Amino acid sequence: MSGVRVLVGTRKGAFILTSDARRTEWEVSGPHFPGWEIYHVKGSPVNPDRLYASQSSSWFGQVMHRSDDGGVTWETVGNDFAYAGEAGSHQWYDGTPHPWEFARVWHLEPSLTDPDTVYAGVEDAALFRSTDGGATWHELPGLRQHTTGMEWAPGAGGLCLHTILLDPSDEQRMIVAISSAGAFRTEDGGETWTPINRGLHSDYVPDPDAEIGHCVHNLAMHPSRPHVLFMQKHWDIMRSDNGGDLWTEISGNVPSDFGFPIEVHPHEPETIYVVPITSDSLHYPPEGKLRVYRSRTGGNEWEALTTGLPQEHCYVNILRDAMSVDTLPSAGVYFGTTGGQVYASADSGDTWTAIVRDLPAVLSVEVQTLS
Amino acid sequence: MSEILVRLPGPLRALAGLGAEIRLPIAGTPTQRAVIDALEATYPPLRGTLRDALKDRRRPKIRFYACERDLSHADPDDPLPDAVISGREPYVILGAISGG
Numbered sequence: 001m002s003g004v005r006v007l008v009g010t011r012k013g014a015f016i017l018t019s020d021a022r023r024t025e026w027e028v029s030g031p032h033f034p035g036w037e038i039y040h041v042k043g044s045p046v047n048p049d050r051l052y053a054s055q056s057s058s059w060f061g062q063v064m065h066r067s068d069d070g071g072v073t074w075e076t077v078g079n080d081f082a083y084a085g086e087a088g089s090h091q092w093y094d095g096t097p098h099p100w101e102f103a104r105v106w107h108l109e110p111s112l113t114d115p116d117t118v119y120a121g122v123e124d125a126a127l128f129r130s131t132d133g134g135a136t137w138h139e140l141p142g143l144r145q146h147t148t149g150m151e152w153a154p155g156a157g158g159l160c161l162h163t164i165l166l167d168p169s170d171e172q173r174m175i176v177a178i179s180s181a182g183a184f185r186t187e188d189g190g191e192t193w194t195p196i197n198r199g200l201h202s203d204y205v206p207d208p209d210a211e212i213g214h215c216v217h218n219l220a221m222h223p224s225r226p227h228v229l230f231m232q233k234h235w236d237i238m239r240s241d242n243g244g245d246l247w248t249e250i251s252g253n254v255p256s257d258f259g260f261p262i263e264v265h266p267h268e269p270e271t272i273y274v275v276p277i278t279s280d281s282l283h284y285p286p287e288g289k290l291r292v293y294r295s296r297t298g299g300n301e302w303e304a305l306t307t308g309l310p311q312e313h314c315y316v317n318i319l320r321d322a323m324s325v326d327t328l329p330s331a332g333v334y335f336g337t338t339g340g341q342v343y344a345s346a347d348s349g350d351t352w353t354a355i356v357r358d359l360p361a362v363l364s365v366e367v368q369t370l371s
Numbered sequence: 372m373s374e375i376l377v378r379l380p381g382p383l384r385a386l387a388g389l390g391a392e393i394r395l396p397i398a399g400t401p402t403q404r405a406v407i408d409a410l411e412a413t414y415p416p417l418r419g420t421l422r423d424a425l426k427d428r429r430r431p432k433i434r435f436y437a438c439e440r441d442l443s444h445a446d447p448d449d450p451l452p453d454a455v456i457s458g459r460e461p462y463v464i465l466g467a468i469s470g471g
Contacts (some may be wrong), residue, residue, distance in 0.1 A: 035385075063416070
């Protein structure tokens, strides 16, 4: 029988939520790695029982874990993330050079074809790859060593590589996003990279045509159309129909064009989801109403999805990796909040229920559709 | 060969699946570096958790105590106190207390 497994990373451990395809009754396991920050947990699309988890702590540093039984048991794997060659420097908040220094793994992206290959997006921003199930990690240095690298500067959350999109039609093509450098694309498996930020406009960047410096919060892509990209930027929701060569704004009627995650419906490539958040220092939903906004037109025209979500006194945030979709016929949409709730919809967002309500602050939500 | 009694903080005991104290055989002169080298070799999940694996420096929120002394800033290649080398006193590794 088909079902789903929801992998939840929180400030104080990981949780695994499972259900059958009806998605009405949930079993909760965890906390796994209690007390540790779990930035991201993600499963291999080739072997769903192969999971990778990024576990970190300001006391004990970065630890990486792998499971081969769907999260029942875990083993530690390699945690050496050494930058290739001379690390050099990027720009610090005050404009001075700052040495590149590894802090943590923000995002894990398992290969679409090989369960032993997984990419890691790290802070300070760089892309690493393991081809041995996480035992060893090697940087793809062409990204960090891009000619603009010395000018990259951190956002409030650090200089983090937080989004990795793999093109299912071309394994040499990847797209990543870095706060606050922008989005970058490779067509040669990570050897060389092109900034893809034309059309982005950020009030804090004085040059309206700046090649880098944009605070991209998240990117999304439907696997059937890898050249159509959606972006939630620090301000503005954006779309590109040419793989990022040019972006156009699609914020339309959302009550705030600020937010973190963006997702695409699994069966409708023009249906996208965002969660508006009040910028810039508040970081909670406008009017205290938790609303997912859905566009069925690829942007510009948005509808608020509110059934089952709190519509008063709600002041949580939804972080960039904390939203995901399943691929069941009636599509499921999931997101987690900094208040510890994980909400699920089994009808493309029309109605919502909380699977759990009192977890630690949720950092990431990933969903696996199990056959 | 000395046998050093080591106490680890709770999160690292859980990470490595260890009890409150472990006895760690050390060949040669027992120093802080030798103890941590042996810990990482014997219990691979602990690699990089006490010191930055890339920079070989103590993680700033980790402290090393023995015989009522804070050895955190001592030369890691100095011999450990005699009472630790003889196994009468533990070598204590702990995380800085958080709170407020």
